[in-house]
Amino acid sequence: MEQSVVSVDVVTLRYLPEDAGVTVGIAPREFDPFAGRLALPGVLLGRGERLAEAARRAVRAKLGVPDAAIDAVGQLVTFDEPTRDPRGPTLSIAMWGVVGPHEGPARWAPFDAVPALAFDHNRIVEVARNLLAQLLWKDLPFTRALAGAEFPATRAVDLTAALHGVRPDPANLNRTLAAVPGLRRTEERRRTKATGRPAAVWAFDPED
Structure with missing residues (x-):
């Protein structure tokens, strides 16, 4: 049986005082598949790497957010559709991240205006939004990071x-x-x- 690999994809949220609402960080992919297409920041989980470490690495590398501006990260849910990645079976562990003020090249979109994304990332955003709505005002690390x-x-x-x-x-x-x-x-x-x-x-x- 073909072995799966594990990716960590991060629904990165920004809610600064000057923002009208919460926005999600996306950026063009550098490599195939879907080179040039917008996507959530994601990386393959390294050997011995913890999920939170991989999530921070993805936000730094793909969105250009310095580590000091990443306020908090946490785990959401796993996506296991076998055909979600054209390269072969890949499990995606969806994480949330909250970032503060920073300079960077990422694009930020409201939940209701997220454009078409690579892989199944629109589905990840949709599911994540519902889960994050349930965490708000209940999960203190998430709530404090987002609300301030x-x-x-x-x-x-x-x-x-x-x-x-x-x-x-x-x-x-x-x-x-x-x-x-x-x-x-x-x-x-x-x-x-x-x-x-x-x-x-x-x-x-x-x-x-």
Whole structure:
């Protein structure tokens, strides 16, 4: 039986203060198959390499993001369709990554405007979005990396809408935020461009 190889493909998210919503990092492939086609950053898993290390390597090499700007990475799901790679059977372990401000050549696209990608990467993005929506406000490393140490309530609305595809009910979202461990509503109110009105500011407790 032909042996499979293992690739690590990363759904890399960026959500900077100046961004209107969450965007996904993609870049042209350098080599065949699909040379020149846009794709998620991916690498073959090296012998003895941990998944998180491979994910960081993929984001550095394919998106040009320096390691210092990669805030966090985590594992999502495995794709095992035997024909997903024309070179032969390849398992794809989909990872998530969150990056901060940096200079780089990557292209960033909103979830609803991701163009046609190589391999099964559009399917990976679709599945990953649903899984990440479930992690938001529940998985603390993912949530803290994406939301930041503090944020106005309007940013929480925009972030939730970007992953779920629909805007949340404000009252339900406030209850969700109040239940997040280590997250508190501060006394500060911050005026935002989105509404022009002051919004409550939420902040995570400092990490040890």
